[in-house]
Amino acid sequence: MVRKELVVRLNDTEYTNWLKAGRCLLILKDGLHPFINHHMRAFHGDLLNQNTLLRKPCETSSCRSRGNKLSRVCRVCSAWQSVILRHHRQPDAIVNWDNCSPPSWRTDHWEVAKAYMPRGQGKVKGADQCDASALLNLINYCDCFQSVDPKFVREVIQYRNELMHSCEMRMKDKWMKHYHTTLKHFVRQFSHVPQMATVGQEIDEMLTADLSICVSGLDRLDGVECDSVHQWETNPDLISQWEAALLQERLQELLHADDDDVTKTQDTEQLKSMGGFLQANRDLGERFSAELQAINSLEARK
Template sequence: MRGKERYAVSFQPACSLCAQWKQEILNHHTNRHGDVHWGNCKPWLWPSNSWELAKAYMPRGQTNISGPEECDAVALLNLFNFCDHFSSINKKKIKEVITCRNELMHSSEMKVSSLWLKEFGKKIQNLLNEFENVPEVAAAGTKIEKLLSSDWAVCVPGEGDQPDGLEEETEVYLTESQIHEIEMELIRQRLEEIYLLAEEQEMLSAENLHRIQMVKDFLKDNSDLNTSFEADLQRLEGLEKEMQSQKISLDETKKENPEEETNEACLLKKIKLVA
């Protein structure tokens, strides 16, 4: 386990005050046996900055995020799910949206159906209903509803024809730049997940390597995205080569030391028999 990862899930307070804050965070964590990504936090700010406390309940990768306006939706969803300060929110509704978000981000074809999008919209609205007393939520809910009810046809300014599939009375459509912006943000989030996995794991699984390949193929198949994410594409290719090199090295080590692999298998068999 790398040093960065050790700090992410294990934190030894430097003073008694930090120790008290750490215990307080754990006292309010709904998953007492789950990992807490302490690496998200700046402990010296805990007494004065509630956002630094909130980040302890979020997924890894939030270290430099200074406020809710900068973080992605999944970070806030995890905060709602794992901090008992939000126990009044229906956990089932939170988990349904988290599941949909994961399906979207991990889609092997990097696309979803209209039916899926409709169901996603319903689940988001169900969750937003839990925040009906928050004035900003009503406006956000309307915006989300319009976004998801669009058929994602592109309206080119200056052209008189209505985009195919849209009814004039609804006037719900997205401009090309809006679609591009949403697409870019989703890809950024997916890339960030891949980079974090690569930092924390010595060897990526075959599934994660497949995800890298899918993202690469998607970027290469879309010239506009290929240009925007050129540096990321090179980084992904570098990751692939590094992982392939590590796999080759590991395979060669096993060939040179077959007894170790045999001993490990025997030990595993003994453990199973004892269990």
């Protein structure tokens, strides 16, 4: 049975734009991660071949970050740190060392990759577990991705941030048009990657799809008579899964404490807006009840 709340949301054009744009990021991520994983594995192998010190194990097996800094690391892990910074396009930017386990740098290429990503990647074990933001930042900051123009990567990151930081979760048609153009430019950079061959087409189809749903028993939605169960061929349950995945990513970003003081790091306006949105949509409030409780607890502590 299609929930009435979902029907109402999908008949809001600007909310549907937000959902479509977010779905495009998931499509992009699925196309990117096999290529990125292969590329980082090769990069890691090259680093080991070029520096004999990097092939040695951590001398203490306990080197770690404290907050966002590496302190008292052994000479092997210090050498890894220097190499990672040498291949960072912006070494003066904040590097999230707390994403990494330094003793694993020698054996795990993905522990190296996480140094180029936004915070909160500590428990992520591979490219397939990353969201689009993590993969895009890796391409942007690690200079091993020489075949990709960083300008196009940064443009997609900018649109992704605007999308995920939208308090109202509603995007205008004009924004969508520019977003679509930016994605096309980015995807074109990967014409040589087999897994990316269909990504452009899938994005085109998603951005032009009609996600509105008509349900018997509801007289009119957006001025359209509804006498059929589905207006679009995609199963509403599938659309609901897409929506949940996007909202989950946003909630994780908002509520991600990562040993920091949450009340100091979260955007109050966005938390309040998200809490109100979940409460106003009973189906989502039920699905994300734990996250809603966390939001309410944070609000109560202020």
